Amino acid sequence: MQDQQVGLVMLLVATLIFIYYTIWTFVTPFLDDDSIIQNFFLPRYYAIALPVVALIVGISIVATFVGLVIVKSVQKKKGKKN
Incomplete structure (x- = not known):
């Protein structure tokens, strides 16, 4: 609930x-x-600036997450080969 x-x-x-x-x-x-x-x-300038900043931060977070997943998967593959 x-x-x-x-x-x-x-x-x-x-x-x-x-x-x-x-x-x-x-x-x-x-x-x-x-x-x-x-x-x-707020002034109209922020009607564009705030979504742009939010988009940049969001894309950065997603890209960082994807990068970490790729690095961990490569490390797992190297660990299995040894």
Whole structure:
């Protein structure tokens, strides 16, 4: 039961992030700069910068994991030959 609750929380967080980002990128450009709603959002520069940084970090983590798996598999093969 606990796994379902964790999954529900993760789904809700992802949904909220999606809604926030969608409003940030598609609605706020059409609002006046002095609008009260603009105070809830970072500058538009970060709408591009944050996903790019997240993508770079994610690709780096995946590449590191794949590299470690390859190194370990090569070491296992060398150990079996001896």
